[in-house]
Amino acid sequence: MCAALGIVAAGAAYVPVGVSQPARRRERVHEAAGTVLSIGADPAAPASCEVAELLGHAPLLEPVPADPAGTAYVVFTSGSTGEPKGVEVSHAAALNTVADVVARYSVGPGDRVLALSALDFDLSVFDVFGVLGAGGALVLPREEERTDAHRWLELCREHRVTVWNSVPALLDLLLVAAGDGQLPDGLYLALVSGDWVGTDLAGRLERASSRRARLVALGGATEAAIWSNAHDGGRAPAGWSSVPYGLPLARQRFRVVDPHGRDCPDGVPGELWIGGAGLARGYRGDPERTSERFVEGPGGRWYRTGDLGRYRENGLLEFLGRADRQVKVGGHRLEPGEVEAALREHPGIGRAAVLAVGGRGDRRLVGFLTPADEAAGHDDAGGPTAGHAAAGGPTAEHAAAGHAAAGSAPADLPPDLDAHLRERLAPHAVPGVLRVLPSLPLTPNGKVDRPALEALAADLLAERGAPEEPADDVERRLADLWSRVLGAPVEDRAANFFALGGTSLLALRMITEVRGALHPGVSTRAFLADPTLRALADQLRGAGDDAVVVGTI
Structure with missing residues (x-):
């Protein structure tokens, strides 16, 4: 910073x-x-x-004067072609958002924020230039503390943190770490953004804080300088299934547009367009993509977000998800096309299709691929399966698929595929499960049949080998905890947390709960090295006689 x-x-x-970015991606x-x-x-x-x-x-004797229209920073996001795209944001655009939020929520010299967001996540722009610019202070956790919610709680108390700024899942973890206790007395404002906001979050935050901390749900896009809208209070109105996107921030605007570029009536879904003073200059060195996403329309220049939304009562915007293939996994925005491109770069792979499966809070990537000599493909879909955990590489398990082509021979994953992907993709973009098919299923017009793949993914995630039952009370209690976190039964002591649908954020939540309920010394690093229930139980047993506290989880 x-x-x-x-x-x-x-x-x-x-x-x-x-x-943590792989060398190939850093080069790009x-x-x-x-x-x-x-x-x-x-x-x-x-x-x-x-x-x-x-x-x-x-x-320097003094800062070099900056042109307000000049570039302040370039943040790279996932690109559908496999090439990362650099969002180029001006000083004026960033200042517009930062100054509005600082003034709107009275952030000042007495404030401190726990800086959990890395610099390559644009929430950090507010931490560095908003809080410091208002005379406040940053509390910087050590690298090993970034995954320890109990340590976040200690840091907040030790350094009198007053403002929280993160994705919703990290605030949820802080509340889990606090348990039945109270959050630090000074915490009065929580800004959450970057993912869906749970409808229960505001109430839980309020009950856990002596100052009845205020939750603000923000939204927008990296292409529009951090945030473009806010919903104070973070609560869903009656009849809403999710927390609203809310209202535009100062000098920013939204449109809800139909496929012909016309404004949709209230209540009718359409693509969200952002306009106003927060717009980025465009994509660094990519005028074609810039002209595609940043367009002229009524009232000036607009950014086409690719998100779906609609206007509802009182002018509130409701966010409805993505209109294109871009997805959110573990709080990270990514393009499945980038993952597919990385898979196809391997000489042993012909075609590839990647999709995100699961609910809002537990989405994971599943990839389907064909061997290089089968790139032409057929209309059927099936063959052997091969899964690998995000933290542990390929597994040795293979099982027959439901609609394998007659006589098709089992095909293994290339042994170096995990290393190949990690050289090209960020850790959160490496699929948790890969399945080898003799060919990808196709629609009558020759396109990949994604609904068919979604059905195959569901079958794959439901597959279970003969489970090895938990061996003792420690393993049974861990299995109960994992079941609650993952939302599915855990009956196998050899089960891999990530293969069962766990994500990095769910792993953080699980470790936080284990530390609170079983032993505070559980190591995240050791868990990631072997993310099985059996290995985590061994770690607890090795912690000594006090490893398991009395009571139920």
Whole structure:
């Protein structure tokens, strides 16, 4: 974060690249962004230097004046072609959002925020330039503390955190860590965005905070400078199944548009378009994609979000999901097309199709692929299956599919496929389950039959081998806890949390509950190295006689 402040003060634009990003993706980001210097060693960058080297130079006497229309930062998101797309945001656009939210919720010098969002997630822009710009302070957790909700609670108490800013799932984890106790006295404002907001979140937050902390649900797009709308109170009105998108922020606008570019009547769904002062300049080095998504219309320039929504009573916007194939998995926005492109780059793979399955809170990626010599495909769909957990690589399990072509031979996953994908994709974009088919099912007009694949995915996720029953009370209690977190029975001590439908966010919730109910010393790193119920139970047994507390989970 200090690097971002220094870059902007020097008159340049910053391009955040997560340390967990694979080298191939970092190379593509640097190339697309036109990076001239990386702060910190990065072999994928054209040039890099360490912070110590920069500190050896004489400091600037004052910040370099910036053109308000100039680029402040470029944040890269998933692209459908397999190439990441860099959203180029100006100083003026970012300032419009940040200044409005700071003024609207009276953020000032007395405020502190726990900075959980990485720089390559644009919620961090408010932490760095909103809270610091208002005279407040950031509380920066160590890297190993970013996955420990109980530690977040301690940090909030120790450093008197007053403002929370995260995706809804992380606030949910904080409340789980607090249990029946109270949140820190100073916490009065929680900003949540980036994913669906649970209708129970506002009430739980209010009950857990002595100051009856205020929940604000925000929304928008990276292409419109962090946020474009807000719903104060974070509660769903009577008759609503979800928390509203709410109302536009200052100097920002929304349209709900039909396929012909006409405004939809109230109550009629359409594509959400964002206009006003928060719009990004476009996609870095990609004028074609920019002209496709940023269009001229009534009232000026608009960004076509690809989201569906509608206006309801009192001018409230309701968010209805995606109109295109873009999905949210574990709080991350991604294009299945990018994952498919990475799969097809492997020489042993012919065709690939990736889809997200599950409900809002437990979505996971399932990939279907054909061997390279079967790229032409047939109309049938079937063959062997092969699943792998997000944390553990391919499994050895293969089972016959329901509609395998007669005489088709079982096909294994290429042994190096997991490493291949992790060189090209962010960790959250690697499918949790892959299935080999002799060919992909097709519709009569030759397109991939995605409903058929969804049915196959459901069958695959329902498949179970002969379970190995939990061996003792520790494993039985863990199985009960996993069942509650995953929303499905867990009957196998060899079960892999991610293969059962777990995501990184669900894993954080599960570890948080284990620490609160069984033992506070459970290691997230050890769990990720072997995410099975049996291994987690072994970790608890190794913690000593106090490993399991008295009571029920």
